[in-house]
Amino acid sequence: CEILVMLVLVIGDFHVPYRASSIPAKFRRLLVPGKIQHVLCTGNLIGRDSLDYLKSLTSDVHVVRGEFDDASWPETKVVTVGQLRIGLTHGHQLLPWGDPASLSELRRRLGVDLLISGHTRRFEAFERDGGFFLNPGSATGAFSPAEAGETPVPSFALLDVQASSVVCYIYRFLDGDVAVERVEFKIPRANSRG
Amino acid sequence: LFWQTRSQDMSGPVTEDQEKLLDEALSVVKLQAFQMKRCLDKAKLMDALKHASNMLGELRTSLLSPKSYYELYMLITDEMRHLELYLLDEFQKGRRVQDLYELVQYAGNIIPRLYLLITVGVVYIKCSEISRKDILKDLVEMCRGVQHPLRGLFLRNYLLQCTKNVLPDCVEEEQEDSGSVSDSIDFVLLNFSEMNKLWVRMQHQGHTRERDRREQERRELKLLVGTNLVRLSQLDTIDVQRYRSVVLPAVLEQVVNCRDALSQDYVMECIIQVFPDEYHLATLQDFLQACAELNPAVPVKNILISLINRLSAFATRDGSNGIPSDIPLFDFFSEQIAKIIENKPDLSPEDLVSLQAALTGLALGVYKDREDYVDKVLETTNSGLDKLGVEHINDHSNLSRELMKLLKLPIDLWNDALVLLRLRHYSPLLQRLDSPTKKSVSAYLLQNMLNNGTLVPSSEQVEQLLDLVRCLVADPGADAAAAAADATATNSLGGDPGDGSANGAGPGSEADNEDLAEEQSLLGRVVHLFSTGPDLLDEQFGVLKTARRILATGGGRRVKYTLPPVVFHSRQDSDDKWRKKCRKIFEFCHSTVCGLAKCELPNLALRLFVDGALVVDKIPFDQHDTRMTCFAAENHEPLRSQTVHAASKLLRKPDQSRAVAACAHLFWSGRPRELQGAEMRDLKKVGECLKRAGRLASQCMDAGLQAQLYTELVNYYLYFVLQSAGQSGSSGAACVRSVWSVSGVV
Numbered sequence: 001c002e003i004l005v006m007l008v009l010v011i012g013d014f015h016v017p018y019r020a021s022s023i024p025a026k027f028r029r030l031l032v033p034g035k036i037q038h039v040l041c042t043g044n045l046i047g048r049d050s051l052d053y054l055k056s057l058t059s060d061v062h063v064v065r066g067e068f069d070d071a072s073w074p075e076t077k078v079v080t081v082g083q084l085r086i087g088l089t090h091g092h093q094l095l096p097w098g099d100p101a102s103l104s105e106l107r108r109r110l111g112v113d114l115l116i117s118g119h120t121r122r123f124e125a126f127e128r129d130g131g132f133f134l135n136p137g138s139a140t141g142a143f144s145p146a147e148a149g150e151t152p153v154p155s156f157a158l159l160d161v162q163a164s165s166v167v168c169y170i171y172r173f174l175d176g177d178v179a180v181e182r183v184e185f186k187i188p189r190a191n192s193r194g
Numbered sequence: 195l196f197w198q199t200r201s202q203d204m205s206g207p208v209t210e211d212q213e214k215l216l217d218e219a220l221s222v223v224k225l226q227a228f229q230m231k232r233c234l235d236k237a238k239l240m241d242a243l244k245h246a247s248n249m250l251g252e253l254r255t256s257l258l259s260p261k262s263y264y265e266l267y268m269l270i271t272d273e274m275r276h277l278e279l280y281l282l283d284e285f286q287k288g289r290r291v292q293d294l295y296e297l298v299q300y301a302g303n304i305i306p307r308l309y310l311l312i313t314v315g316v317v318y319i320k321c322s323e324i325s326r327k328d329i330l331k332d333l334v335e336m337c338r339g340v341q342h343p344l345r346g347l348f349l350r351n352y353l354l355q356c357t358k359n360v361l362p363d364c365v366e367e368e369q370e371d372s373g374s375v376s377d378s379i380d381f382v383l384l385n386f387s388e389m390n391k392l393w394v395r396m397q398h399q400g401h402t403r404e405r406d407r408r409e410q411e412r413r414e415l416k417l418l419v420g421t422n423l424v425r426l427s428q429l430d431t432i433d434v435q436r437y438r439s440v441v442l443p444a445v446l447e448q449v450v451n452c453r454d455a456l457s458q459d460y461v462m463e464c465i466i467q468v469f470p471d472e473y474h475l476a477t478l479q480d481f482l483q484a485c486a487e488l489n490p491a492v493p494v495k496n497i498l499i500s501l502i503n504r505l506s507a508f509a510t511r512d513g514s515n516g517i518p519s520d521i522p523l524f525d526f527f528s529e530q531i532a533k534i535i536e537n538k539p540d541l542s543p544e545d546l547v548s549l550q551a552a553l554t555g556l557a558l559g560v561y562k563d564r565e566d567y568v569d570k571v572l573e574t575t576n577s578g579l580d581k582l583g584v585e586h587i588n589d590h591s592n593l594s595r596e597l598m599k600l601l602k603l604p605i606d607l608w609n610d611a612l613v614l615l616r617l618r619h620y621s622p623l624l625q626r627l628d629s630p631t632k633k634s635v636s637a638y639l640l641q642n643m644l645n646n647g648t649l650v651p652s653s654e655q656v657e658q659l660l661d662l663v664r665c666l667v668a669d670p671g672a673d674a675a676a677a678a679a680d681a682t683a684t685n686s687l688g689g690d691p692g693d694g695s696a697n698g699a700g701p702g703s704e705a706d707n708e709d710l711a712e713e714q715s716l717l718g719r720v721v722h723l724f725s726t727g728p729d730l731l732d733e734q735f736g737v738l739k740t741a742r743r744i745l746a747t748g749g750g751r752r753v754k755y756t757l758p759p760v761v762f763h764s765r766q767d768s769d770d771k772w773r774k775k776c777r778k779i780f781e782f783c784h785s786t787v788c789g790l791a792k793c794e795l796p797n798l799a800l801r802l803f804v805d806g807a808l809v810v811d812k813i814p815f816d817q818h819d820t821r822m823t824c825f826a827a828e829n830h831e832p833l834r835s836q837t838v839h840a841a842s843k844l845l846r847k848p849d850q851s852r853a854v855a856a857c858a859h860l861f862w863s864g865r866p867r868e869l870q871g872a873e874m875r876d877l878k879k880v881g882e883c884l885k886r887a888g889r890l891a892s893q894c895m896d897a898g899l900q901a902q903l904y905t906e907l908v909n910y911y912l913y914f915v916l917q918s919a920g921q922s923g924s925s926g927a928a929c930v931r932s933v934w935s936v937s938g939v940v
Contacts, residue, residue, distance in 0.1 A: 017718030017759050021644055047715040047755075048708075105909050 006082050007035065009057065011156040012042030012090070012118040013138035014050040018068065020140035024154050024173045027139065033057050036158070038081060042118030042136065043090035044068050066090040066119065078110055082161045083187050087112035091119035091135075098135075100128055107131045113187060114166070123155045125168060125183050132185045134168065141173065216262040219252045220269060227273040234280045239291060243298065243310065246277055250306035253345065260344060260411050267348050271355075278313050278356075285321040295324070304339050308349060311336065316356045325371030326362065330381050333357075337385075343392040343399065344415075350389050351418045354382075354425060363431050375431040379440055386422035387448045390461070393419050394454040412456055419457075420464045427468045437473050438480070446484045455491040462488070462497045471508035474501065475521055482530045486537070494534055495545050499552040502527055506559040517560055524560070524567050527553055528574075535578060543584050547596040550575040554600060558607040565613060568604055572619035575600070579626065589628040597627060601635050611643045612650070615658045629665060633713060636663035640716050643723060651726045652733065653740040660744045666713050667756075668747040714755035717745070721759035738763060880914055 009031065016022060039054050043066030054061050065073040067090070076089040087110040094102045098120040107115040107129075114132040123137035137155035154173040159166050170181045230245035249270055258266065284291065291297075298314050301307040315329045333353055340346040361381065362373035396412050426432065426441055442465075449461045462485070466474065474481065481501070485494050509517050517523050531549050535541055550571050557567035587594050601624055604614055614620055624635060640663065642648075650656050660667050724741055726733040738760055745756040884907060891903040 017715050017721070017755060019722075019759070021719035021722040047718070048711055049715055101913055105913060109906075109909065 006037055006161040008038045008040060008081055008086075008159040008161060009036045009054075009156065010040050010042075010116055010134060010136045010159060011054070011139050012136060013044045013066070013121050013142060014046065014140050015044055015068070015138065015142035016047045016050050016140060018046050019142035020138075023139045024141075024178075026178050027154065027156070027171070027173065030171070030178065031057055038062070038079070040079065040086065040088050040116055042066070042088065042116060043073065044118065046070075062088060064088050064090050067092040076106075076110060078112055081159075083163065084114060084161050084166055085112040087115045089115070089117050091117035098122070098124075100126070100133070103133050104129045104131065107133070114185070121152060123153075123157075123170060123172065125157075125170065127185065130188070137172075211257075212259055212262050215255075215257050216265060219255065219258070219266050222252055223249050223266070223269055223273070227270075227276075230273070231276055234276065242277065242280075243301075246274070246310065247301045247306040249273060250309045251303065253309070253348070254303060254305045256342070260414050263344060263348065267352075271352060274309070274313055278317060281314065281317045282320060285317060294318075305345065305349070308336060308339065309352060312353050312356055316360060319357075319360045325373075326360070327371050327373035327377050330357065330361075330373065330377065334381050334384050334388075338388065341392070343396040346392045347389055347415055347418045350385055350392075351421065354385060354421055357381075358425070361425070361429065363429050365431055375429055375436075376440075378429055379426070379432070379436070382422050382425050383441070383444045386419070386445070389419050389422060390448055390452055390457055394452050394457055397454060397456065409456060416460050420460070420468075423461070423464050423468045427470075434473055434476050437469065438477050442473075442477050442480060446480065450484055450487050453489055455489040458488045459492045459497070462492075463500060466497070466501050466504060471505060474505065475517065475523075478521065478523075478526055482526065485530065486533055490538070494538075495541075495549050498527070498531065498534070498549065502552040502556050506556045509560040524553075524557055524564075527556065528570070532574070542593075543579060543582050544592040544596045546578050546582070547575060547593060547600055550578070551596065551600040551603060554603050555607075558603060562607075565616060569617045569619055572617060572623055576619055576623055584626070587626055587628055587631075589630055594627060594631050597623070598631055598635055601627075602638060605639050605642050609642065609646050609648075611639055611648050611659065612655065614639070615655055615662065621662050624662065625665075632665045636666050637713055637716055639663065640666075640720050644716075644719055647723070649723050649725045650737070653736045656724050656737050656740050657744065660741070663717075666717055667744060711755070714748075718755040718759045721745075721756065722763060724763070877914070884910055884914075 014020065014023065022028075033056055036058050037060065039058055039061040041054060041061065041063040043064045045051050045054075045063065045066070046068055051061075051063070054063075062077050062079055063071075063073045064077050065071070065075055075093060076087065079086050079088065087107060089106065091097065091103075094106060094117070103115055103117060106117075108131075112131070114134060116134045116136070118135055118138075120135060121138040121142060122135065124133065124135040126133050134157060136157040138152060139154060139156050141152035141154035143152060156171055158169040158171065160169070165184055165186045168183045168185065170183065172179050172181075226245045226249035230242045230249065233239075233242035233245060252266060253263075253270060255263070255266075281291075281294075294314050295311070295318060298310040299307060301310055312333055315333050318324055319326050319329055337346070337350050337353060340349050361378040362368075362375060363378065364374055367374050393412065393415065396408060396415075400408060423445070432441060445461070445465065449458055452458070465481070485497060488494060505517070505523065508514060531553060534549070535546060554568055554571050557564060557571060561567050584593070587597065601620070604617070604620070605611070608614070624632060627635065650659055721741060724737050726737055742757065742760050745760065748756060887910075888904075888907055891900055891907065894900040894903060
């Protein structure tokens with residue numbers, strides 16, 4: 001039987017050109033066309049160049065609207081990759097920002113296994129209330145007023161969606177080099193749309 | 195030899211004639227060659243020689259074109275190889291033929307005679323019979339007997355090819371009369387000058403109306419002449435000294451004196467390509483002197499550019515020692531080029547520019563830290579263009595292209611925009627270009643800065659940079675001076691609609707807008723490079739002020755890309771080392787954002803204000819200022835109720851409902867100062883909000899939408915109930931009751 005590779009790039013909060021000039025060169029070298037099947041972008045791209053860059057990686061690019069985006073992207077989106085139902089939103093609409101309970105509520109409302117959100121610019125990956133939550137952080141390490149005083153770390157995530165689980169690789173740009181970590185989630189078999 | 199395929203510029207019957215003639219000649223050759231070989235097999239040398247002579251007779255023709263003649267020549271000389279091998283064999287076996295050298299001179303016509311003589315002479319040399327020196331001298335002199343250009347050129351080529359491996363290549367004669375390298379040099383030089391004379395003579399044969407065809411034919415034969423120079427370069431014993439004192443002067447003399455443009459053009463180029471770069475360095479002045487004496491029709495610029503590029507490549511190649519320090523290469527070429535420009539009043543502007551570009555390449559490659567060299571070249575280019583009366587440079591012209599190439603060179607080779615800012619003549623040259631090309635080069639520079647992470651560390655340099663790329667910053671005519679007059683006042687942003695063209699809030703085409711977005715985005719990204727370094731926050735602030743002042747002249751369409759980066763960049767630096775300065779920074783941001791608001795970008799301004807508030811929130815302030823939107827104690831209450839009030843005044847009912855519900859969070863997780871960072875958790879207020887939201891929802895017309903709103907409300911209630919688990923009291927119970935009542939409605 002054929003092994004289908006389903007790699008999903010989860011990335012966002014570029015803030016180019018407002019808060020940053022570009023993603024780290026080492027990230028650019030890793031993200032090349034032809035390797036990734038889907039891109040889920042949490043928003044706040046701002047400039048067109050970031051969108052063009054994502055579109056150059058693959059044709060299946062999904063973007064949701066961040067509070068600084070002008071373009072008419074939706075507030076939320078649901079995408080199915082393999083056995084996994086994924087929800088995508090920027091997160092500035094959910095109050096309080098980054099609050100796990102609010103996120104959980106949205107996940108239930110959208111009826112997805114995994115909810116991806118951004119805005120806080122801090123990387124997160126956790127399990128709660130029967131679902132999974134992922135925040136890829138900011139691709140450029142853009143300054144966030146909420147994190148004033150902390151040095152921003154550029155980051156993004158890559159999902160390897162397999163038959164019964166999804167492996168999440170987290171890439172962060174620390175001290176001039178790319179560091180990678182790994183987290184695994186098991187996809188719930190039954191339709192527990194809580 | 196190789197032939198370029200010639201386009202059919204000959205008329206039909208002539209081509210057919212050529213084919214027919216050639217075929218006839220070739221069949222004679224094949225027949226005679228066959229006979230010759232048969233005789234050789236039977237050791238009948240005299241008969242073989244007779245057949246060879248017949249074969250060679252075909253080369254006496256005047257009817258064939260150079261291309262056809264070449265084909266014939268190739269076949270015949272191939273067959274002559276057999277004869278040579280046979281003779282060599284005989285000689286080596288000791289069966290010398292008596293006086294063969296004299297014998298062949300009795301051949302009937304001069305062409306066969308000379309070809310045979312050359313063949314036999316080489317055999318004699320290879321078998322060390324008679325003096326090598328004498329034979330070579332004899333042969334090269336004898337060829338003078340053929341003065342017909344085409345036939346003479348091929349004959350002498352045969353001489354050169356046959357003697358390829360037997361030319362003496364030693365400093366002193368090894369044996370008596372075996373010859374030294376001086377003799378070889380004399381031999382080849384004589385052959386070369388005779389061939390050149392024949393070649394030049396071709397120019398003047400025949401009708402003037404056939405001049406183009408003749409020149410084309412001459413070009414096809416150029417390699418025959420060039421092979422002489424190649425042969426010289428293959429003599430190992432020729433060192434720099436000998437090259438400089440013997441070889442080059444003789445070649446240059448021949449070239450200059452022949453006064454023929456085609457020959458000069460080719461031979462000078464050939465010299466550059468054939469001899470090593472060290473030799474060129476040692477003879478630069480002689481060579482350049484000769485360049486100045488060439489026929490005016492020769493494109494000297496090409497020769498010079500070729501030489502400059504070669505030497506640049508030589509100097510910058512890995513493992514090379516570079517240019518010897520006693521050779522002021524840059525000065526030499528600089529002077530030479532100046533001379534050429536002076537002597538050629540009809541030099542076109544693009545030729546001028548391409549010469550300067552080559553010189554720039556040299557300066558950047560070989561003298562990387564001599565910024566003054568590059569600046570000098572730019573100055574010369576500028577004044578040169580002035581003298582030629584160049585005013586407007588059309589976008590698609592050759593001149594535009596050449597100038598763009600020139601301007602990109604320093605960007606590519608230095609990779610440091612800051613150096614460019616120091617060159618006084620870069621900007622004037624850039625500004626000559628037409629708008630699209632100018633923008634293209636400016637964008638190229640900015641992209642280079644982003645790729646290399648080139649930081650701009652001072653206010654002055656920011657100003658210089660933005661002035662350099664001013665075609666991107668603002669429309670021509672936007673008055674930067676007026677904007678500079680009051681830098682902090684909000685009306686310095688030229689965004690007032692009354693400003694006319696500078697604002698450009700008009701539609702523009704789709705493509706225009708996309709282009710603008712792209713270039714402004716680039717500019718915006720570069721703002722993040724305006725960085726003085728971590729401890730110079732005063733300067734940093736100055737830098738950003740300058741940036742804002744200049745970028746503001748771009749008008750409404752542009753500032754939406756370029757000013758927010760300024761705002762964010764300044765916010766980033768406000769950490770807690772800086773209590774006093776913070777206030778100034780925030781004033782700066784405040785006025786910038788107000789300006790943006792005026793530019794019909796209210797959404798953007800609103801977001802930036804909100805963002806600003808967040809930053810302020812995180813910094814401990816000693817003073818509270820009512821101008822700042824700070825969550826100070828006295829301001830809480832009114833702020834929250836204002837928000838709720840505003841929420842309920844939103845345009846559409848569903849929006850009102852959702853907004854008021856969202857306000858519930860204000861009363862829950864807001865952290866007022868007096869509680870020292872703890873959450874408010876005012877359940878009563880939360881309940882009020884949600885009830886109000888419920889009422890608003892019930893006023894909704896659309897049943898489906900209503901249901902959705904109620905569902906969302908239930909979620910809100912659940913959230914707070916879960917959060918308040920542990921908090922006892924009537925408020926909690928009231929909340930739960932509200933949940934049930936709402937659910938009941940659903």
